Amino acid sequence: MSKIKFDLEIKFGTEYGPEEEEAVLRVLRNNAPTSGDECIRFEKEYAAYTGAGHARVVSNGSTALFLSMVGIGVGSGDRVLTTPITWIATAAAPVTLGAEVDFVDIDPVTYNIDPNAIEEKLTPNTKAVIPVHLYGQPCEMDAIMALSQKHHFHVVEDAAHAIGAEYKGRKVGTFGSTGCFSFHEQKNISTLGEGGMVVTNDPAVFEKISLYRSHCTRVHGASTKYCKLDEEKFPVGKRFWWQDFDDCGYNFRMTDMQAAVGIVQLAKADRLNQRRIDNAAYLTEGLKDIPGLTLPVVLPHNKHVFHLYPVMIDPGEFGMSKEDLIYDMLHKFGIKLGFHYIPLHYSTAFKNRGFKKGQFPNAEKLGENLVTLPINPRQTRAALDYLIDSFKKIRQS
Numbered sequence: 547m548s549k550i551k552f553d554l555e556i557k558f559g560t561e562y563g564p565e566e567e568e569a570v571l572r573v574l575r576n577n578a579p580t581s582g583d584e585c586i587r588f589e590k591e592y593a594a595y596t597g598a599g600h601a602r603v604v605s606n607g608s609t610a611l612f613l614s615m616v617g618i619g620v621g622s623g624d625r626v627l628t629t630p631i632t633w634i635a636t637a638a639a640p641v642t643l644g645a646e647v648d649f650v651d652i653d654p655v656t657y658n659i660d661p662n663a664i665e666e667k668l669t670p671n672t673k674a675v676i677p678v679h680l681y682g683q684p685c686e687m688d689a690i691m692a693l694s695q696k697h698h699f700h701v702v703e704d705a706a707h708a709i710g711a712e713y714k715g716r717k718v719g720t721f722g723s724t725g726c727f728s729f730h731e732q733k734n735i736s737t738l739g740e741g742g743m744v745v746t747n748d749p750a751v752f753e754k755i756s757l758y759r760s761h762c763t764r765v766h767g768a769s770t771k772y773c774k775l776d777e778e779k780f781p782v783g784k785r786f787w788w789q790d791f792d793d794c795g796y797n798f799r800m801t802d803m804q805a806a807v808g809i810v811q812l813a814k815a816d817r818l819n820q821r822r823i824d825n826a827a828y829l830t831e832g833l834k835d836i837p838g839l840t841l842p843v844v845l846p847h848n849k850h851v852f853h854l855y856p857v858m859i860d861p862g863e864f865g866m867s868k869e870d871l872i873y874d875m876l877h878k879f880g881i882k883l884g885f886h887y888i889p890l891h892y893s894t895a896f897k898n899r900g901f902k903k904g905q906f907p908n909a910e911k912l913g914e915n916l917v918t919l920p921i922n923p924r925q926t927r928a929a930l931d932y933l934i935d936s937f938k939k940i941r942q943s
């Protein structure tokens with residue numbers, strides 16, 4: 547096996563094939579438009595795949611979260627709760643709209659937001675909770691949705707890691723007011739490195755997201771009786787085309803070339819996920835007897851799609867710290883382990899907002915001792931064996 551191919555197997559991300567190449571060329575030969583037929587088709591197929599009423603394609607997962615906040619009306623004076631173990635995009639979406647963010651500690655088994663710890667953090671200003679289906683494992687949606695009904699807050703699901711994941715047989719992203727997906731280079735499916743999708747069952751939220759995604763443009767067509775802006779110039783009854791802007795919005799659109807690749811990737815999503823699930827099972831079998839490692843637990847009612855494969859280390863029992871393991875794996879075996887994530891309240895952004903070490907003990911333990919192993923659908927058994935053997939050897943080396 548060539549070194550380059552092997553290197554790809556011990557990284558994160560999706561797999562492209564001749565169908566994606568063909569899709570890129572087809573759109574390129576058609577002058578590579580944006581927000582055209584490919585985007586519309588991708589949205590329709592995404593809504594059908596997830597079972598959501600509506601889907602709107604966007605430039606990335608961060609803008610999916612940001613537009614969701616806009617869609618449910620989050621702003622200054624509102625409070626939004628989320629987990630400290632996530633990528634900063636989750637918490638940045640409400641913060642950049644002027645809302646206050648507070649964190650809720652994680653469940654020590656699934657590493658997802660602990661639903662039992664949400665209620666004590668609620669205030670009358672709590673507008674939304676953002677559960678993150680971390681590493682591809684669905685959150686406890688029954689408990690979270692019951693709380694949202696009791697206390698009247700929105701749930702915005704961060705499903706960036708979790709396309710195709712299911713909670714009690716239903717696709718994640720479809721429980722809350724919106725579900726947000728990322729098609730970044732390292733995600734389970736990708737649209738040429740960047741991309742995202744928002745799904746919702748709420749037509750009013752969908753309209754708001756659609757408007758703000760593209761400068762709040764409302765096109766008044768021939769069927770419109772008159773344009774609000776220019777009634778005199780275009781009197782009632784005259785056929786014309788005019789554009790109005792309901793408000794000041796953004797350009798968070800996707801290109802058709804990306805969407806065409808997204809359509810192909812979506813059609814393969816279940817197969818690509820199955821390979822991740824099989825690879826995760828193989829890793830678990832291979833690593834299970836190594837002392838000092840806690841391997842991922844899949845709750846029985848969940849379909850976990852293993853965007854990442856998390857391993858918690860007990861440094862005393864395993865014989866080395868997380869930092870030493872990451873360093874030695876890279877320098878001795880060429881394997882780049884991930885650390886998803888350093889708790890957000892350790893970051894300057896949230897220290898400056900008053901957060902302190904010691905507030906979220908389960909998240910802090912994860913930050914200190916958890917590594918993520920490379921997992922992807924390209925992996926051969928040889929690559930998985932190499933990973934497992936490296937874990938066994940590293941303790942003796």
Ligand SMILES: Cc1ncc(COP(=O)(O)O)c(C=O)c1O
Pocket residue numbers: 606607608609632633635636678704706707727728729730740741742
């Ligand atoms: C949990 C989570 N939420 C949101 C995002 C943001 O997605 P994107 O990188 O597509 O903006 C990411 C990306 O890594 C993520 O991991």
